[in-house]
Amino acid sequence: MHLKITYNSFTMKNKIFPNVFKLLLLLSLVACSTVSDKSDPTDPAMGEMLVIGEAEYLYVNEAACTYDARIDTGATTCSIHAEDIAPFERDDEQWIKFTLVNPGTKERTEITEKLVRVVTIKQHESDSVKRYVVLLKVFIGRQMRTFEFTLADRSDYSYPLLVGRNLLRGHALVDVSQSYTLSKPGKQTIEQSMAK
Numbered sequence: 001m002h003l004k005i006t007y008n009s010f011t012m013k014n015k016i017f018p019n020v021f022k023l024l025l026l027l028s029l030v031a032c033s034t035v036s037d038k039s040d041p042t043d044p045a046m047g048e049m050l051v052i053g054e055a056e057y058l059y060v061n062e063a064a065c066t067y068d069a070r071i072d073t074g075a076t077t078c079s080i081h082a083e084d085i086a087p088f089e090r091d092d093e094q095w096i097k098f099t100l101v102n103p104g105t106k107e108r109t110e111i112t113e114k115l116v117r118v119v120t121i122k123q124h125e126s127d128s129v130k131r132y133v134v135l136l137k138v139f140i141g142r143q144m145r146t147f148e149f150t151l152a153d154r155s156d157y158s159y160p161l162l163v164g165r166n167l168l169r170g171h172a173l174v175d176v177s178q179s180y181t182l183s184k185p186g187k188q189t190i191e192q193s194m195a196k
Contacts, residue, residue: 050141050171053178058161059185061137061144061194063100063109066184067161071174075164077119077133078147081154083108087115087132096132098151103160116148139185140171144193 058069060080067080082098089095094115099108113134120128131150138147147167154160168174175181 049173051175051178051181052172053181054174054176055159055179056163056182057180057184058163059139059190060100060161061139061190062111062113063102065102065104065107067103068159069161069163070157070159071163071168073165073168073174075162077150077164077166078138079131079150079152079154079162079164080136081157081160082151083153084110085132085151096134096151098132098134101160119150121150121152138167139190139193140167141182142189142193144190145171 052071054071056069056071057066059066080100082100084097084099086097087094088097095112096115097110097112099110101108113136116133116135118130119133121131122128131152133148133150135146136149137144139145145167154162
């Protein structure tokens, strides 16, 4: 940020204005350096919002793996690539069985969760589709948190996981000029977060 400040003949003649001018100059320089300071992303557990980029690494507890995730402020709900999606009824409640695939190892994890709801997703240039919604635990900002995810076939997409506004709201701000501002969570960090 460039700041253009000039002395004019009036401020030079008056003895008060040079001191006030110096003080204002000092305060503006401090303010500019504070605004331009790139600090590390903060932690929502500390009452501050995370600053995340257009893509981040997110650990999904149920799959026991880290996903490459696309951040999409236009999406209402998070979405994850799932296969073999099969709803069923148990004890008069709706459940769903599905498989999550580790993008790196292709290891498959079969999961059974209670169905939260069914949503209708509007897709560009095609018919709307119904998707099942489940609760999954995600490691973000040094904490494990539970969020709603729609289950979808995302095999044609670059990212197997899409982060929507339901995860961002109250937790994170998005800076699209950045990517991967959060460090990839390690096993020890995740275990410590689970122990809390």
